[in-house]
Amino acid sequence: MGKTKSTAKNGEKDLGRAFAKGLLQWNRQENSREMPWKGEADPYKIWLSEIILQQTRVEQGWKYYERFIQTFPTITDLAAAPDQAIFKLWEGLGYYSRCRNLIATARFIATERNGIFPDTYGEILALKGVGPYTAAAIASFAYNAPYAVLDGNVFRVLSRIYALEQPIDTTEGKKVFSQLAQEQLPEKQAAAYNQAIMDFGAVICKPVPNCSQCFFQEQCQAFLGNKQALLPIKSKKTQIRERWFHYIVLQYGNAVAIQHRTAKDIWQNLYQPLLIEADKKLNKNEVLLQLEHSYGIRPAQYEVISAAVNLTQKLSHQTIHFSFIHLEVKKKPQLEGFQWVVKNELERYPFPKTLQQFLSKN
DNA sequence: TTCCTGGCAT
DNA sequence: ATGCCAGGAA
Numbered sequence: 362m363g364k365t366k367s368t369a370k371n372g373e374k375d376l377g378r379a380f381a382k383g384l385l386q387w388n389r390q391e392n393s394r395e396m397p398w399k400g401e402a403d404p405y406k407i408w409l410s411e412i413i414l415q416q417t418r419v420e421q422g423w424k425y426y427e428r429f430i431q432t433f434p435t436i437t438d439l440a441a442a443p444d445q446a447i448f449k450l451w452e453g454l455g456y457y458s459r460c461r462n463l464i465a466t467a468r469f470i471a472t473e474r475n476g477i478f479p480d481t482y483g484e485i486l487a488l489k490g491v492g493p494y495t496a497a498a499i500a501s502f503a504y505n506a507p508y509a510v511l512d513g514n515v516f517r518v519l520s521r522i523y524a525l526e527q528p529i530d531t532t533e534g535k536k537v538f539s540q541l542a543q544e545q546l547p548e549k550q551a552a553a554y555n556q557a558i559m560d561f562g563a564v565i566c567k568p569v570p571n572c573s574q575c576f577f578q579e580q581c582q583a584f585l586g587n588k589q590a591l592l593p594i595k596s597k598k599t600q601i602r603e604r605w606f607h608y609i610v611l612q613y614g615n616a617v618a619i620q621h622r623t624a625k626d627i628w629q630n631l632y633q634p635l636l637i638e639a640d641k642k643l644n645k646n647e648v649l650l651q652l653e654h655s656y657g658i659r660p661a662q663y664e665v666i667s668a669a670v671n672l673t674q675k676l677s678h679q680t681i682h683f684s685f686i687h688l689e690v691k692k693k694p695q696l697e698g699f700q701w702v703v704k705n706e707l708e709r710y711p712f713p714k715t716l717q718q719f720l721s722k723n
Numbered sequence: 724t725t726c727c728t729g730g731c732a733t
Numbered sequence: 734a735t736g737c738c739a740g741g742a743a
Contacts, residue, residue: 416729421740455738458732492731513729568728568742726743733735 373523376580377545380522383576385550388557391576394564397426399556404478404503405436408488411495412463416456419563425454436478439463440471462490482508493539501551509542510555511535514562519545520593521566524582528596603680607637607648608716610687611658611694612666616701617720619710627681632710634685634720635699645669648686656696663688674715683715 396419398410409429413422428450433439439447444464451460466488470478479485480503486496497508509515516529519541528534547554565571570589572578583589611618611634619632637643637651645668652658669684693701702710707720 415731416738418728418740453739455740456729456731458737459730462731490731494730724743727741729738731737 374544376522376582377541379580380577381545381547381554384557384561385547385553387561387576388553392557392560392564394560397423397430402503404480404499405439406430407499407502408466408478408491408495409439409463411498412459412490413454415459415490415495417454422454425450435476436467437471437476440467440476459490465489466491478503480504482506498555501555505549505552507546507548507551509539509546509551510559511539511542512559514559514566515542516593517568518558518562518566521570521583521589522577522581524586524588524592526592526594529593530595534596603640603682605639605642605682605684607639607643607651607669608633608683608685609635609637609648609652610685610720611635611663611696612687612689613693613701616703617707618696618699618701619707620699628713632712633716635696642682642684645686648684656694658690658694662692662694663690672715672719674713681715683719685719 396410398406401407401410410422410426413425413429429439432446432450433442447464448457448460451457451463454460469488470476479488482496482500485491485499486493488496491499494510494512497510500506500508501510516538519525519538520527520529523541525537525541527537529538565575572581572584572589575581575584578584581589583592617634619634620636622628622631622633635652635656637648637655639651643651645665649660653660666687666689667685669686672683674681674683712720
């Protein structure tokens with residue numbers, strides 16, 4: 362009663378403390394990651410670097426940061442510049458709404474706050490283009506305020522050291538991780554700790570981790586269970602592709618044209634009838650038009666025997682919609698890459714299950 | 724070549 | 734829940 366819970370909690374806290382301690386030591390002794398804004402005290406420069414780094418790798422943002430600081434040494438300089446000059450400096454970085462928000466925030470601070478950058482988490486969070494991550498980063502780096510950053514690195518590191526299978530891409534998961542991150546933060550060393558955990562995620566606990574170089578290997582719950590490559594968990598299945606396979610069963614006498622699938626795709630090395638693939642559903646006329654375009658087989662050369670049968674097959678990462686058109690040709694067309702197989706010998710060839718089922722019934 | 728990553732605004 | 738973007742990984 363209650364005991365299990367508090368024991369687990371204590372265990373968790375111990376693990377967290379051990380990690381934080383080791384992390385800070387790693388940061389002092391081994392972390393050699395350098396960045397032009399690291400250790401910076403000017404909130405303007407920290408803010409600028411964080412906006413540039415949103416969705417952007419350090420290596421790419423580096424040069425942009427340097428050019429911005431050279432061109433606009435203070436937020437007042439930035440606020441006074443014409444939009445176009447600022448966009449020109451941003452050119453190539455992507456996510457251009459960040460630049461719009463950057464301009465709006467610079468002008469807001471220059472005109473409404475006499476160029477003084479806000480110094481509380483809440484006020485920082487209220488700035489355009491600043492969300493929870495960026496607000497915590499600025500508040501901690503500029504003012505050492507005790508707000509834990511939660512970015513992709515932190516999700517990854519925390520999910521691994523605790524072997525948490527909680528998905529990170531759900532509202533619930535974000536809540537759990539942000540609470541854990543906050544509990545984990547050594548309050549008086551917010552700046553050092555926040556920078557350290559992100560550096561650690563970037564150089565050691567990478568998506569493909571360098572566990573052999575990790576100070577926490579012996580305590581990391583993921584490493585101990587050999588799950589480090591599986592964490593963090595994301596709930597959203599990789600986007601399911603929708604494909605429409607319009608098969609044309611070409612029959613000549615008692616023989617059917619089939620084709621060997623060789624592309625690096627599903628069903629490699631299996632066989633299939635003539636395929637018209639599309640990323641949307643085509644009606645019969647569209648399919649037959651495509652047949653003429655791709656293979657030069659014109660309506661005059663065949664008779665349509667049967668209408669389309671529609672089937673669907675779900676794979677982990679794609680959904681295949683099938684339709685079939687059965688055509689009888691009066692003369693055998695020249696078809697590169699196809700072989701004509703008499704119907705009762707079709708069973709010798711390997712087909713995908715859905716095709717096998719269809720062909721055996723028709 | 725395609726796939727994956729990543730904070731915020733909407 | 735999606736779109737925004739570019740670059741590195743697979």
